[in-house]
Amino acid sequence: MLDIKNIDVFYGDVQVLFDVSLQVRPGEIVALVGANAAGKSTTLKTISGLLKPKAGEILFHEKNIHTLDSDKIVEKGIIQVPEGRRLFPRLSVEANLELGSYPKRARAKAQDNLKNMYEIFPQLYDRRHQLTGSLSGGEQQMCAIARGLMSMPEVLMVDETSLGLSPLLVKHTIRTIKEINELGTTILLIDQNVNYALRIAHRAYVLENGRIVMQGEGNSLLEDPYLRKAYLGI
């Protein structure tokens, strides 16, 4: 349903993505792994419409979206939880979450979704009136994921899912993502913890220096000797 075809992306004059293609099918969890600075975040930013590809195209439900502004893309059902959280620091947790349901699709069910989020992340409920600028790093990460979910996306893209979360919470979050996926949300995720990522992913792509170098099912990639050596250090 999300079809990225041969995109080239630049920052100014510097090319960062070279001829990248990847597909996400309905109901899948797809992981994007790769070394630091490989271009993973850039790929997500391009899908979200923050960056425009110089070449290639991005299709969503067979329609071009790479020419659209990011708000239109969100409206169509693709949401990104950005690297570094990017919460609205001087708004409360609750206000941040409510803004998650900004797309018209999600507004009607905003209250129900809010309740759900508090169930998934009880710590957020405790801090719902605190300004997110003063949350701890991990709390911010929870808030960011919850805010993304509030928009009831068809495709949820998470950049650095487990960044800064305690081991316990990492597991919790990964489990949550799986659950959300089982309820019908398609997921595209990036995580430095290749181990986690490949375990829950149905399929994965490996990005190196801006090029896709490998792709396959999550579990089978986990067995791949090259990958094990390069990313797991085993």
Place this chain on the structure above:
Amino acid sequence: MNKQKKGMLIGLLIVTLLLPYLIQNEFYLHVLTSVLVYAGLASSWNILGGFAGQLSLGHTAFFGIGAYTSTLLYVYLGISPWIGMLVGGFLAVIVSFITLYPSFRLRGVFFAMVTISFGEVIRILFVYFRNKTTIPYGVTINYEPSFTNMIFDGPMGYFYVSFVYLLIILVISWKVKNSRLGFFLNALKENDEAAQALGVPTSASKFKALAISAFFTAIGGTILVQNILYIEPESAFSTSISTELALISIIGGIGTVAGPVIGAIILIPLGESLRALFSGSVQGLHLVLYGVLLMVVVLKNPNGIMGFISSFNKKRKKKREVQLEEVPDVRG
């Protein structure tokens, strides 16, 4: 600095020094002198506003203090403006510590708002206390040309005084910029807390920048008033002086050494020529044009002419993409 650049600078210096002989017209010389003084004033502003990133819109207070101190000392006590100018400078430094120094915890527009208010308060207080004395509202300096009086019988003298003033402040700017202090100011401008974590003495650094800035703004005040030979609170403490100094720096390139000079070279003659060309025809027309040009220049060159030049040099195209990294408080 490489040899070529050095040669160019020296050449520029000599040409400037000869300008009064090349330009016979006294009005143009007068405008040129204004350019020099305003370039000096803006450079002084730039040390605090540009190097330290504290966008003061209250510099009119220092300007006014400098101008008034030397004038009153000269007119009532016969003290030469050369001395009065230094007294005014130190007075401005003292006032700046009382007013701007506590405001340093504020940043950006908030600092600007507080400093505008300070400028206004000082003007109002001045008018109030002036009323309690026998000093007239407007003070005229008698036209008695002599070097000690810092009054000259022609624009030539003013030109060279202003030239020396600008030269001194430029040298100081350059020294500050390329010293440890310059680095510290730059760092605390970009991220105050990160700078503190690296042991940057944030208060002391701003303190120094403020002192230099206030002192030379006051000196500029004296030089300008000696040129006009008349002073009154309304114009000596007018907020438009503060905004003009900031504006000149912005247009030229804030935070650079040459920026304020370039800004003054553009802005002062622009204002003068618009007024000369259009003020006789339809009321307000020259200012309408000025407003439009100001908007266009500021919006088209947000980093000033210097920014434009350096980006041109590096042949770096402006990034068209919207970038997450553009917003200053990057979290991650």
Place this chain on the structure above:
Amino acid sequence: MLEVNNLVKSFGGLQVTKKVSFEVKKGEIFGIIGPNGAGKTTMFNQISGFIKPDSGSITFKGNSIEKRSPKDICKLGIGRTFQIAQPFPKMSVLENVMVGSLLRTKSINQAREKAKEVLDFVQLNVPYDTPSSNLTISDRKRLEVAKALATEPELILLDEVMAGLNQTGVKEFINLIFELKKRGTSVLIIEHIMEAMMTLSDRILVLNYGEEVLTGKPQEVANNPKVIEAYLGDEIHA
């Protein structure tokens, strides 16, 4: 070298640090772990002078520092990184680090040389004149450490510098920190990556809700049921 005694700090009604005490010895790598929101970063902020504790004392090399300003503390020899990297965005990578090295020298040239040295040490392999705003997460973390190191600290506080790094990056960083230790620098480190903490730390302090759960050798900590329940979850190695 660093002694923290009965430190207390609250925000509004919430106590974030509850009578915490610990000591970091010279040349030691001392770890702090704990669930999100346990008060680890707040602890760093108090040691580095960014937040004043409500009560309790902090001494460094015999000086009491709980009331000192961040810059004085840095001068005394404590360097810190921020959990969320704080570069000077418009300055180049080299200039960023020079700000740190200028603490110990007045000469711009010396500072530049020093900064290059540190940048090479942390293996930030980008051109010196790269604007720091263009760095990826991992490079930002390296830059963060480089800035702190440039101030020549005797004790460095590292707050989740490995978050966002892949396994290779983590390995490189572990080596880097061991190298620091070898040079005699003490390290106080916060990290959620257990593999790293287990290998690196001489001792680990576990915080939960601002309270000390226990302090001990990595193995003790990892096997403590309370730690497993509150922090690690049942399976230790995922």
Place this chain on the structure above:
Amino acid sequence: MILQILISGILLGGVYILASIGLTLIFGVAKVVNFAHGEILMLGMYLTFWLYSIFNLDPTYSIAIVIPIFFLLGTLMYLFVIRPSLNAPELTQVFATLGLSILLQNLALLLWGADYRTVKTFYSNTAVTISPEISISVSRVVAFVTSLLILLVLIIFLKKTYIGKAIQAVSQDRSAAMLMGISVKRIYMYAVGIGCACAGLAGALLIPQYYAFPTAGVSFILISFVVVVLGGIGSIPGAIVGGIIVGLLESITGVFVPELKEASYFIFFIVILLIRPNGLFGVKGAGEEGAR
């Protein structure tokens, strides 16, 4: 007399609240610096004046015309001035809007001359006399009440509507807002449009007490910033309190040392900001962010 002074002070506060209404939104909430705010207000006065002198329309009714026209004006201002300066350094916006203010001021001079234009309504220059000592200016009461009403609507708008929330989000992190599906362009356009509509409306409601002339906005611009910042950036009740405090201070000082009236509130403003950098009711926490 004391009671009279307090009443006049509060009513003067109402004038200032009204004058700063658009700014509370544009600057206080959306964080767009607008130094042309005073000139927009001045144009609002002129439009109301012309509607009155050509069509004999009472200022109160002319609001219906002023609001949409000034919303449109705001949209234009957004397109030509604000949008190009959104990604630029802070001061760019300050000076771009300053340029706009010079332009508008002198455009008014060029088009309509420098004369003072006044509008006489049935309630201008009239007062309700409560006792021989105490009288209350009708046009000020009208101004006060309307400004409170508008602010109430604004509060509800910001708290309850998605556009209102989006304005706050956009002001804090633009690209994150885009990622939430917020059209940043549209939101800024709304914010600046509404802000200008409010400023125009303020002009309409102030002209019965004041006069339209090219520099009419100048005396309101600084004070409006003071009111918005004093109360606390982003806090609308703060702006109300800020306005009343400024009015009261001016009124009380006016009795003892009229020359220092203006200084009194500037000094108060400075002191408050130095003690509480976020203003009286400002949102806290901004200061602590950096250390995380």
Place this chain on the structure above:
Amino acid sequence: AKESGSDGKSGSKGSEKVGVILPLSGPLAQLGNEVKRGFDIAQEMVNEQDGVLGKQVKFAVADAPDSNSATSSANRLIQNDKVSVITGSYSSAISFAASQVAERNKVIFWEQGAVADDITERGFKYLFRLIYPASDLGRAAANFLVDEVSPKLDMKTEDIKVAIIHEDSSYGSKVAEGAKEVVEKAGMQLVASEAYSYKTNDLSSTVSKLKSLKPDVIIACQYTADGILFWRQAKEAGLNLKAMIGNGGAHNIPDFAAAMGDDANGIFNAGTSSNFNTDGLDADAKKLYEEFQERYAAKNDGNLPSAHAAMGFNAMYLLLKEVIPAAGSFKPEDIRKAALAMDKPIGSTIVGWGVKFDPKTQNNTLAFPMIDQWQEQKIITIYPKEFGLTEKVTIPLPEWGNRANVGK
């Protein structure tokens, strides 16, 4: 500079530029432009009558909203436009600064309306001022109170309570000084002397204070905006007085009545007048007065000129029609001599004044303020008697709302 005015007619040989410096933008623009209208009419008339010394007169105009721009503008007019006379400047601040430049360059500065006393106390040789200084104006207002108002108040002089309010720049403070001197000498009670900034948004506390002090008479020196504001708020507070005397500024321009309606009636103004009894003028002046009134009305939608336009016209017309022809050249030295030699009796100019410059200060000694009263929303001269348009003067001031019949 761009030249304005009518094109040269046949018979004229070339043209000559005269410098004009006025605040045409900024806060003083209203009256700056009004003065300019007076200048323009004088220029137009002179050029129609074959110009000056056979030359058409052109203006080199500089807009000077403040004293800084006045300096550079004066420089420009002198250096680039080569003018030998600069006229202006309405505002004292501008006059101070621009006349410095003129003096240094030995160019005539012909001041029509700036009143600050010390402008002519600097011993300048090339500066001439046609109008009376500010303190004279204040004294005239207070003298009127002592001589004409107080006898009609039915009160003992020492019981009369007087309050002075004024804006706090050079104009207001000097006028107040003059008024105070006379009031105190006459033995009246000075209950308040309040200064404030003319940029103020509110005068209600001043009004309240005055109300509690219960003055019988207020002498006010205000610019337009603050003057209107004060009178509005005085009305709202029900501040009742037996007399109110203005000193130019707000109190002699049409905008005041436009804003206040019948509530303006009964107020006195001390200052130059443009609507007085022309029987006090000599025949030539009378004719000129009428022609000026007509031309002004024709150019300005039938409105009557204010005193500022009249003073502007008067100054320019005298310069072009009498001084320069008498000098026989445009040379500053010649003009200076001619000006100093000039001796025109009272009643010989369109504002009633005579012209004779004090050889020391070079200030016109035969300029004087008249006293007007607002009647039926028009400003009408009542004093001195020979220029008075009506004998009917309403004293004391009727209460608010009862002023429609003032003067009837």
